[in-house]
Amino acid sequence: MGRKFFVGGNWKCNGTSEEVKKIVSTLNDGQVPSSDVVEVVISPPFVFLPLVKSLLRPDFHVAAQNCWVKKGGAFTGENGTSEEVKKIVSTLNDGQVPSSDVVEVVISPPFVFLPLVKSLLRPDFHVAAQNCWVKKGGAFTGEFVGDKVAYALAQGLKVIACVGETLEQRESGATMDVVAAQTKAIAERISDWTNVVVAYEPVWAIGTGKVATPAQAQEVHLALRKWLETNVSAQVAESTRIIYGGSVNGANCKELAAQPDVDGFLVGGASLKAEFVDIIKSATVKSSA
Numbered sequence: 001m002g003r004k005f006f007v008g009g010n011w012k013c014n015g016t017s018e019e020v021k022k023i024v025s026t027l028n029d030g031q032v033p034s035s036d037v038v039e040v041v042i043s044p045p046f047v048f049l050p051l052v053k054s055l056l057r058p059d060f061h062v063a064a065q066n067c068w069v070k071k072g073g074a075f076t077g078e079n080g081t082s083e084e085v086k087k088i089v090s091t092l093n094d095g096q097v098p099s100s101d102v103v104e105v106v107i108s109p110p111f112v113f114l115p116l117v118k119s120l121l122r123p124d125f126h127v128a129a130q131n132c133w134v135k136k137g138g139a140f141t142g143e144f145v146g147d148k149v150a151y152a153l154a155q156g157l158k159v160i161a162c163v164g165e166t167l168e169q170r171e172s173g174a175t176m177d178v179v180a181a182q183t184k185a186i187a188e189r190i191s192d193w194t195n196v197v198v199a200y201e202p203v204w205a206i207g208t209g210k211v212a213t214p215a216q217a218q219e220v221h222l223a224l225r226k227w228l229e230t231n232v233s234a235q236v237a238e239s240t241r242i243i244y245g246g247s248v249n250g251a252n253c254k255e256l257a258a259q260p261d262v263d264g265f266l267v268g269g270a271s272l273k274a275e276f277v278d279i280i281k282s283a284t285v286k287s288s289a
Helices: 017-029 046-055 082-094 111-120 142-154 167-171 175-187 214-231 234-239 253-257 275-281 283-287
Strands: 005-010 038-043 060-062 105-107 125-127 159-163 196-200 242-244 264-267
Touching (some): 005 196, 005 242, 046 060, 046 111, 111 125, 142 159, 159 175, 167 175, 175 214, 196 214, 214 234, 214 242, 214 253, 264 275
Parallel strands (some): 038 060, 196 242
């Protein structure tokens, strides 16, 4: 059986609650191939995960954009479990404290639990986010990403693991060395690839409007598949989906989808627009081949 086409929509740090509802409504109304043909995963900002999950059509899945590498603790901006959060809120709600005229109390839970805490917390306490992004950032090391992948899998989650080179690395001819090293950091930490999707995302194409040509994408995807065959196993190489991310849109998706080793897309800006439905439909390029 061939690899099922995979389309992920990464909303990154975009959207208000009303904008999110509009995007979800568009997706819910979209006419797309069945789940036998394409797997669709939507990844909104943490704060909107409960809202999107409650509104989104059942044949689409919801994913978090990030995961910490261990059980919750003193890690600002990272995420624990909902049961832990409920116990903490219950303790706070039962606490005998001075009135709000005397003391102002602000609780700052992980982003993913902001709506939960806001709905459960006593009205004289306030809720705040832990962080707010201010600029474009860099990348994690391959080892750190490998640790995250291993931990997420150990918790029963599925993972989209991203690899990719900078423009400087591409121009110096180091693309495959870079993505191989990043993939190696994952392979050294896991033994079961069943729940892993690898996303090739050249850094120079993320949010820039630049996109790898179909030939460039195919070249790297094929090389990654050969790396998996040589360093992991032929079975993992054949079954693991390798998807492309980097300025994918409604105009270029079909040509990219036609490449034999491109198994889908991880879509950024276009996943916030109606054309995301067209990108999902590009799965038929594979199913009709």
